[in-house]
Amino acid sequence: xxxxxxxxxxxxxxxxxxxxxxxxxxxxxxxxxxxxxxxxxxxxxxxxxxxxxxxxxxxxxxxxxxxxxxxxxxxxxxxxxxxxxxxxxxxxxxxxxxxxxxxxxxxxxxxxxxxxxxxxxxxxxxxxxxxxxxxxxxxxxxxxxxxxxxxxxxxxxxxxxxxxxxxxxxxxxxxxxxxxxxxxxxxxxxxxxx
Amino acid sequence: xxxxxxxxxxxxxxxxxxxxxxxxxxxxxxxxxxxxxxxxxxxxxxxxxxxxxxxxxxxxxxxxxxxxxxxxxxxxxxxxxxxxxxxxxxxxxxxxxxxxxxxxxxxxxxxxxxxxxxxxxxxxxxxxxxxxxxxxxxxxxxxxxxxxxxxxxxxxxxxxxxxxxxxxxxxxxxxxxxxxxxxxxxxxxxxxxxxxxxxxxxxxxxxxxxxxxxxxxxxxxxxxxxxxxxxxxxxxxxxxxxxxxxxxxxxxxxxxxxxxxxxxxxxxxxxxxxxxxxxxx
Ligand SMILES: [Zn+2]
Numbered sequence: 329x330x331x332x333x334x335x336x337x338x339x340x341x342x343x344x345x346x347x348x349x350x351x352x353x354x355x356x357x358x359x360x361x362x363x364x365x366x367x368x369x370x371x372x373x374x375x376x377x378x379x380x381x382x383x384x385x386x387x388x389x390x391x392x393x394x395x396x397x398x399x400x401x402x403x404x405x406x407x408x409x410x411x412x413x414x415x416x417x418x419x420x421x422x423x424x425x426x427x428x429x430x431x432x433x434x435x436x437x438x439x440x441x442x443x444x445x446x447x448x449x450x451x452x453x454x455x456x457x458x459x460x461x462x463x464x465x466x467x468x469x470x471x472x473x474x475x476x477x478x479x480x481x482x483x484x485x486x487x488x489x490x491x492x493x494x495x496x497x498x499x500x501x502x503x504x505x506x507x508x509x510x511x512x513x514x515x516x517x518x519x520x521x522x
Numbered sequence: 523x524x525x526x527x528x529x530x531x532x533x534x535x536x537x538x539x540x541x542x543x544x545x546x547x548x549x550x551x552x553x554x555x556x557x558x559x560x561x562x563x564x565x566x567x568x569x570x571x572x573x574x575x576x577x578x579x580x581x582x583x584x585x586x587x588x589x590x591x592x593x594x595x596x597x598x599x600x601x602x603x604x605x606x607x608x609x610x611x612x613x614x615x616x617x618x619x620x621x622x623x624x625x626x627x628x629x630x631x632x633x634x635x636x637x638x639x640x641x642x643x644x645x646x647x648x649x650x651x652x653x654x655x656x657x658x659x660x661x662x663x664x665x666x667x668x669x670x671x672x673x674x675x676x677x678x679x680x681x682x683x684x685x686x687x688x689x690x691x692x693x694x695x696x697x698x699x700x701x702x703x704x705x706x707x708x709x710x711x712x713x714x715x716x717x718x719x720x721x722x723x724x725x726x727x728x729x730x731x732x733x734x735x736x737x738x739x740x741x742x743x744x745x746x747x748x749x750x751x752x753x754x755x756x757x758x759x760x761x762x763x764x765x766x767x768x769x770x771x772x773x774x775x776x777x778x779x780x781x782x783x784x785x786x787x788x789x790x791x792x793x794x795x796x797x798x799x800x801x802x803x
Contacts, residue, residue, distance in 0.1 A: 347593055354586060362581050375583045375730050380588045386591055471691065479537055480569060481576050486539050495692045502695055505533040512564045515571075 329400035329488050332356030339399055341392050350390075354383050357400070363406050367477040368411040370462045378414050382407045402489035408474055408492060415470070417520070464514050468507055473504035476511070523551045528558045536569050687724050690719055690745055691780040697752075697771050706758050716752035723749060744774055 332338070332353065341349035363380055364373035385406050393402050457506055471493070478489045479500060486500040494498065528551045534540045535548065662701050693715050696708075723746045730739045751767055771777065 347590070349591075350593070351586065354589065357579065358569065358582065362585070363578050366579060367576055371532070372579065376583060376585060379581065380585050380592075383585075383589045384592045387589075424655055454575065461572055461575050471675065481572050482539075483573075484538065486534070494688075495683075496696065498684055499695050501530060501534050501539065502698070505530045506531050508568070509529070511572075512568050515568055516564055519591060 382410050404492040436487045472507040476507035694777045716749045720749040
């Protein structure tokens with residue numbers, strides 16, 4: 329998560345209500361935040377809405393940011409929470425769906441894939457491949473998805489991911505590994521043919 | 523090196539998170555283990571697929587326009603919601619101006635507030651000067667905005683359990699993944715985390731009793747037993763001792779069970795709906 333130049337000064341200005349400084353911060357971070365949210369949610373239109381929400385929240389809460397050196401991980405944490413909140417609103421669950429969750433996870437672990445992947449065509453087109461990979465991501469438990477999207481798809485260091493997820497680097501390593509294992513079990517045969 | 527350790531390192535290697543010396547150990551393992559060699563090939567292939575397919579995109583519309591409009595009516599507060607002061611304000615609302623305050627608060631909220639009063643020991647009892655002997659002439663009896671109260675109630679009911687589950691999940695992951703590598707220097711940290719979680723468990727259990735989360739309550743019961751053992755771990759635990767705890771985490775699927783109960787799940791099980799505006803930062 330690269331810092332933008334003069335980030336510290338910009339943040340201090342924003343804290344005093346300076347919107348043009350906030351616009352500079354937005355420009356520096358809109359693509360990373362948008363792409364992270366996009367891969368968490370899968371749909372570009374939703375990702376745009378959520379990204380806007382993230383920046384509005386960040387502006388409103390900028391005074392709760394104690395150390396300006398941690399702005400990027402703080403911002404990504406807002407993005408993570410907003411993405412998860414959005415998913416919750418989009419896909420309401422029943423209280424008795426816990427069993428279904430267990431089943432889904434069990435099947436994933438067993439290498440079956442009940443909801444995510446369309447029937448494996450021999451030659452997967454690139455659009456189709458994107459849909460396939462995205463829906464496999466959507467099937468991951470969210471802490472694994474967050475770690476995998478940030479650490480693998482978006483290529484941030486485990487240390488940066490740990491700061492966003494407020495966990496240890498060891499935890500990130502383990503989560504990314506578990507995500508990889510689950511994804512590989514699901515996608516292995518399909519990718520082998522593509 | 524065992525295969526599970528090797529697989530974990532292979533994954534980290536593909537993300538450039540491994541030192542050369544660690545990698546040379548993995549390579550030694552790979553030369554004699556076809557299973558892990560196959561894992562490497564598979565991980566490599568799917569990592570490349572993800573990176574090449576899910577590339578960076580730009581939003582299609584101008585996001586700033588939509589943000590700028592909303593900043594116009596977004597004053598910057600001095601600080602975020604401070605639970606402790608919100609609690610004090612809330613409490614003052616009860617003591618100083620009971621009738622209008624209670625009118626604002628619906629029956630369920632009152633009950634939940636009382637429950638919280640009992641259940642939240644870490645909230646310092648309201649200070650004597652504002653509560654035990656309310657001096658209405660010193661404290662303005664202004665009605666407390668009901669939105670603040672609602673926000674406080676929602677924040678405390680869900681966020682404490684959420685936070686508890688998140689930290690429990692991390693602790694379990696740490697136990698799960700430490701394997702035969704447990705370092706004596708990790709023990710104090712594990713013990714402290716376990717102790718503080720254990721102290722919160724009773725509160726969380728009582729909160730869960732208010733919800734429909736039977737499965738989660740059961741999981742927390744299992745967790746509690748583990749936390750108790752973890753909190754009492756020796757400075758230099760025998761490998762057997764620690765491995766038994768680890769086996770419990772794995773056999774009971776505790777990590778997965780805790781992870782399933784994320785914020786979304788919990789929100790639906792608590793009867794209070796969060797406001798649109800709530801953030802968990
Ligand atoms: Zn092996």
